[in-house]
Amino acid sequence: MNSSVSIQTLRRLPLYLHYLKSDATESDTVSATVIAEALGLNDVQVRKDLGSVSGSGKPKKGYVRKELIGELEKFIGYNNHIGAVLIGAGNLGRALLSYSGFSDYGLEIVAAFDRSNVVVGSYAGGRRVLPMSELGRVCREENVKLGIITVPASGAQEACDKLVAEGVTAIWNFAPITLKVPERVHVENENLASSLAVLSKHLNV
């Protein structure tokens, strides 16, 4: 068991967790080989990934499903509550605010902000959109460490700088630019435009 795994391993862990929690398997025990086959992954890789998260696997028998689920959830941190603020209550921001699936991962968007007076005061996903001037107060009061950026590219670095200044240490960036941040801050880019470029190219070749 290991507290530091590669980012690539970390990205695969939610896949295992989803599979284990699904109806796909009714057995109480499950092996890395079975998981690998179901998910279309290499079984050596899956065995290695699970070995770095759990110490409970038995040769030939595999893992007790419930135990492995608990170990994965604990390792990833889904049991921890994560409060986040979102900047940019346009279409994409409103979509994320309305998405109820985040609670499965312990994520709660505690407040949304926008710099446009037209948007401030409106409601999105049951939350009133706040002016940027309240960002500092909310981050302090709710001890927020995660910021979600859904502003257009032109405003993303400014939004990022404000989040970093308020003590945020992780940023989920949906704007199509590379953000500049201090080394202690982790940025996870969700670039829908990049995905669309790959898909578009595939369709037009």
Add this chain to the structure above:
Amino acid sequence: MNSSVSIQTLRRLPLYLHYLKSDATESDTVSATVIAEALGLNDVQVRKDLGSVSGSGKPKKGYVRKELIGELEKFIGYNNHIGAVLIGAGNLGRALLSYSGFSDYGLEIVAAFDRSNVVVGSYAGGRRVLPMSELGRVCREENVKLGIITVPASGAQEACDKLVAEGVTAIWNFAPITLKVPERVHVENENLASSLAVLSKHLNV
């Protein structure tokens, strides 16, 4: 100039395009070095990426901005209209249906489908959600080659199989599983759970 570039290069092209179209630069010409600096990327990489897409760069002077924008748009295929169908009109599906930004990339979601009778007939993003039984007709009539999957993990492979059977050759998958597809079909995974796992781990370490 080259019609086949690496997927990693392809993923970066939209970043360059966004930068070039933004107000950040008012100059008529732009060099790879300036773009690299603005986006926080390696300038050798940027030069190589642009060289594989455009033949119009001049030593010392760089690129004529308008020409490079045109070349990038043409290469990525944003000028081509891409019709897509979406399966799964839950929260995430509705969010994507309501998102107006896709038209910038030439993408139009022509119809949405769901297997639940509760959802079929409701409206999302101005479109009536259709029953799965109409998927084949719509794909044929609109010549759809791209499918977007926003169903839960448990139903994703079934949705995928139906899309492939209707002749779809590219799939944008938002469900947290690895889909099994024939070799001719390209799958682009948008795994929000994986991103959240990385962010969550960073916050809890």
